Amino acid sequence: MNAQWTIGIIGGSGLYAIDGLEDAEWRDVASPWGAPSDQILFGRIGEVAIRFLPRHGRGHVHAPHDIPARANVDALKRAGCTDLLAISSVGSLQEELPPGTFAVVDQFIDRTVQRAASFFGTGLVAHVSMADPTCERLGALAAAAFTAAGGRIADRATYLAMEGPQFSSRAESRLYRDWGCDVIGMTAMPEARLAREAELPYALVGMVTDYDCWRDDRAAVDVAEIVEQMAANGRIARAAVAHLLRHLPPERTPSPIDTALDGAIMTAPSQRDAALIERNAALLARVLGG
Numbered sequence: 001m002n003a004q005w006t007i008g009i010i011g012g013s014g015l016y017a018i019d020g021l022e023d024a025e026w027r028d029v030a031s032p033w034g035a036p037s038d039q040i041l042f043g044r045i046g047e048v049a050i051r052f053l054p055r056h057g058r059g060h061v062h063a064p065h066d067i068p069a070r071a072n073v074d075a076l077k078r079a080g081c082t083d084l085l086a087i088s089s090v091g092s093l094q095e096e097l098p099p100g101t102f103a104v105v106d107q108f109i110d111r112t113v114q115r116a117a118s119f120f121g122t123g124l125v126a127h128v129s130m131a132d133p134t135c136e137r138l139g140a141l142a143a144a145a146f147t148a149a150g151g152r153i154a155d156r157a158t159y160l161a162m163e164g165p166q167f168s169s170r171a172e173s174r175l176y177r178d179w180g181c182d183v184i185g186m187t188a189m190p191e192a193r194l195a196r197e198a199e200l201p202y203a204l205v206g207m208v209t210d211y212d213c214w215r216d217d218r219a220a221v222d223v224a225e226i227v228e229q230m231a232a233n234g235r236i237a238r239a240a241v242a243h244l245l246r247h248l249p250p251e252r253t254p255s256p257i258d259t260a261l262d263g264a265i266m267t268a269p270s271q272r273d274a275a276l277i278e279r280n281a282a283l284l285a286r287v288l289g290g
Contacts (some may be wrong), residue, residue, distance in 0.1 A: 008051045008085070009052045011052060015238065017281060018183070018241055024042070027039055032278075033074050037056060037057045038057040046245070047076065051080070064164040083200060085138060085233055089209050092183055097182060099229045101151075105157045105203075106139065107157075109158065111163065118190070125263065125266045130192075139204075144247075145237065148243050155287075157268075158183075160183070169213070177214055196257065198283050199258040202257075261284070
């Protein structure tokens with residue numbers, strides 16, 4: 001088995017399973033940050049180890065603002081993941097991104113307001129760069145895989161992360177367009193921030209389900225239409241993920257994100273909170289040496 005790649009797949013609305021998974025087994029992975037959204041599905045495709053976590057849980061039980069993001073990312077780190085590919089349903093804020101488009105996200109504007117967004121805090125302060133919040137290498141591999149699966153791809157999309165669970169007002173939707181955002185969703189933040197703190201290269205593919213509500217010539221978001229589009233998107237996404245996992249480079253070269261915590265911890269060693277260090281044992285094993 002290729003020990004260099006262990007790919008964590010975070011499935012969003014429309015993606016609740018991985019096609020072609022071998023030696024599949026659902027396992028409990030405990031996290032000191034609480035219970036993850038669900039068990040993690042361990043398996044492999046060919047020589048690549050896979051860890052799959054449904055973000056909302058099987059049966060879609062977690063609302064966007066209630067997703068235990070810290071527990072999810074920490075559990076995937078503890079499960080041995082080297083990289084994370086997230087799949088998420090999104091609304092389109094641009095005419096040229098119709099429903100059925102797959103947007104490879106490279107930037108975020110975060111408008112979430114009540115979610116725990118860091119593994120660090122009082123007694124263990126750390127600052128990591130989010131200038132380039134996604135992994136370009138994994139994003140390019142995902143784009144190629146979705147293209148091979150028949151998906152329409154949009155590169156370098158900017159994602160507006162909203163709190164939810166309600167959809168936008170028309171004024172909000174138009175404001176986000178004016179800001180230059182391409183897609184809008186409720187789940188990628190703080191997930192992307194936490195992945196960076198966990199030194200996990202992270203890529204996000206947004207599956208466009210609707211045009212949000214900025215267009216005057218269309219009715220507001222229709223949930224029934226979204227569900228129908230999600231099913232169609234999910235079929236392509238499952239094929240694309242399987243293709244990606246079968247066509248990864250044989251060698252995983254190091255990523256700068258692998259060492260994102262180098263120099264990031266600001267708290268003096270004598271002042272560090274031992275309990276918080278222990279809670280973050282999976283994240284800090286490399287940088288603190290155990």
